[in-house]
Amino acid sequence: MDFYFGLLQIIGVHTILGLSAYIVLLTGQVTIAQAGFFAIGAYIAGMLTVLAGWHLVPAMLVAALVAGFVACLVGFPALRVKGLMLVVATTAFGEAVRLFWFNFDYQIAKGDVQVGPLGGEGFKQIRFFPENGWTTGDVALFIWFWVAVIMAGLWWMDRSRAGAVLRAVGEDELAAQSVGINLTAAKVSAFAVGGFIAGIGGAIYAHYTTHIEHANFGVILATFAIAYPILGGLSSVLGTLLAVIFIQGFLVEGLRFLGDWRNLLFGALIVLAMNVRPRGLIDERVLNTLRRTFSIGQGGGNA
Amino acid sequence: MLELDGLTKHFGGVRAVDKLSLSVKEGEIFGLIGPNGSGKSTTVNLICGVFPVTAGSIRFAGADITAAQPHQALAAGVVRTFQNIRLFSNLTVWQNLWVAQNGMESRKSENFLKRWLSGDAPARRSVEELLEFAGLIGRRDEYAGNLSFGEQRRLELGRALAAKPKMLLLDEPAAGMNLEEVGHLDQRLRKLVERGVTILLVEHVMELVMGVTDRIAVLNFGQKIAEGTPAEIQNDKAVQEAYLGGSSGS
Structure with a gap:
């Protein structure tokens, strides 16, 4: 049973990470900085519970x-660069954050052991869950509570005017400006909300693994962060969830029996999926079918 | 209403717009014509704040908007359309009009958060009116990218009106239209003027420009070479030379 709870935890945390990139991608900005915000959330939350003794x-x-x-601070300079240049800039930021934690020591004595982040050795003993007697089931429930809150929030935002504004910016910045949308406000707030969500994901991640180190937050994680919403499709937050289940549940865990061949097939299957469904697993068509099936009503008139 | 004074824009060594001064009166349709590359579109981009101005000033309704960002120019009442249609093609017709509700009235009437998240009731009513104006009521939930060319042009004009502009800058609205459609456009522009909108029309289609405008300014190599009524412009030597002697006029 613990295996499945563990899997649920991974899928939950990665969904949060993917959703943090989703909102930034809506504005047409490809960001590799999400792993950096995730790391900031992880280390700071860890220090607050372990060193300062806070509740999680x-x-x-x-x-x-x-x-x-x-993220807000990163968002302002990011306004000036687009496309590949933004990818380079945000990658640099993510690496800077990783290297900051690589060099960051702050340990205090707790009983007879030293706790706190210790540079390259990482931050061990983030034992909030075991110390408070949470079972893996409790932890999974806790994680999915936050997944549900964030997904519901973004779903609602998507159907509100703010969602349409972000999409308008993502489609055509010049046209968005000329209908009076404040580009700075739209892009920076998307970055800030994305950073906030990534921070929540990082904080949860630090506590369920109990041991984090700089290498967890590299470019690979940042790539996963944008791969989920892109593979899932930017039409709906459901796409991101589906993509995480597809990658973490099916490709990573489900194909484990293939041994070393798994990694090869992993990449090939993602390429295949993107070829078959270029606008993502859940695109506008699927979404409209879902809407009709559950007759929620079309997005426009009564949103 | 709109006054350009010594407006200049350099791109590197190129003087795209050179000491351009002109004044558009309230309630008129003012034509801006000239051969390709004469600086018409650059002028539009300068007025609505897409490019920073090199020198000179832009005044609109008494306020200085020389350094305004696009959304600030819009708040002052200046809205533009594009030469090539730039709709949000993956948003629905309704959403295209909804995100454009950034006019002054809705700014004042409701608090920021509400306007940002849901748009206010007047904004929703305004969307309905615009759907009717653009003749797109039956297409409200269609993605803008799926509309026909004519429908897209109408939607773009509707979207520009969403901000309740005092002045519209139309960048070649008749491009790609047949004569019948140009006729419809002519009528629609006159209707807008009746509603109190002032229009700056950048256009190549002479049937439209000569028929609908009150006054015209002619640009060549970024400089104004003539200004006057359509009849005066048609008989102007310098203008004939610019068009006939130039390399690529229409």
Whole structure:
């Protein structure tokens, strides 16, 4: 049973990470910085619970606010660059964050052991869950509660005017400006909200693995972050969830029996999926079919 | 209403617009014509703040909008359309009009958060009116990218009106239209003027320009070479030379 709870935890955290990239991608900005915000959330929440003895929830929210604030700071210079240049800039930022934690030591004595982040050795003993007697089932439930909250929030945002504004910016910045949309506000707020969500994901991740180190937050993780919403399709947050289940559940776990061949097939299957469904697993057509089936009503008139 | 004074824009060594001064009066349709590359579109881009101005000033309704960002120019009442249609093709017709509800009235009437998240009731009513104006009521939930060319042009004009502009800058609205459609456009522009909108029309289609405008300015190599009524312009030596002697006029 623990295996399945573990899988649920991974899928949950990666969904949060993917959703953090989803909102930034809506504005047409390809960001490789999400792993950086994720790392900031992880380390800060870890330090607050381990070193300062906070409860996880406030620690998580403070860590997410810090990550969101940093994202805001990244968002302003990111306004000036687009496309590949933005990819390069955000990659550089992500690496800078990783290297910061690689060099960051702050340990205090707790009983007879030293706790806290220790540079290249990482941050061990983030034992909030075991110390408070949470079972893996409790943890999975806790994670999925936050997944549900974030997904519901983004779903609602998507159907509100803000969602349409972000999409308008993503489609054509010049036209968006000329109908009076404030580009700076739209892009920076997308970055800030994305950073906040990544911070929450990082905070949860630090606590369920209990041991984090700089190498967890490299470019690979950042690539996964944008791969989920792109593979899932930017029509709906459901796409991101489906893509995480597809990659983490099916490709990573489901194909484990293939041994070393798994990694090869992994890449090939993603390429295949993108070829068959170029606008993502869940595109506008699927979404419209779903809407008709559940007769939620079309997005426009009554949104 | 709109006053350009010594407006200049250099791109590197190229003087795209050179000491352009002109004044558009309230309630008129003012034509801006000239051969390709004469600086018409650049002028439009300068007025609505897409490019920073090199020198000179732009005043609109008494306010200085020389350094305004596009959304600030729009807040002042200046809205433009594009030479090549630039709709949000993966948004529906309804959403295209909805995101464009950034006019002054809705700014004042509701608080920021509400306007940002849902748009206000007047904005929704305004979307309905615009759907009717553009003749797209039955197509409201269609993605803009699926509309026909004529429908897209109508939607773009509707979207520009969504901000309740005092002045419209139309960048070649008749491009790609047949004569019948140009006739419809002519009528629609006159209707807009009746509603109190001032129009700056950048256009190549002479049937439209000569028929609908009150006054015309002619640009060549970024400089104004003539200004006057359509009849005066048609008989102007310098203008004939620019068009006939130039390499690629229409």
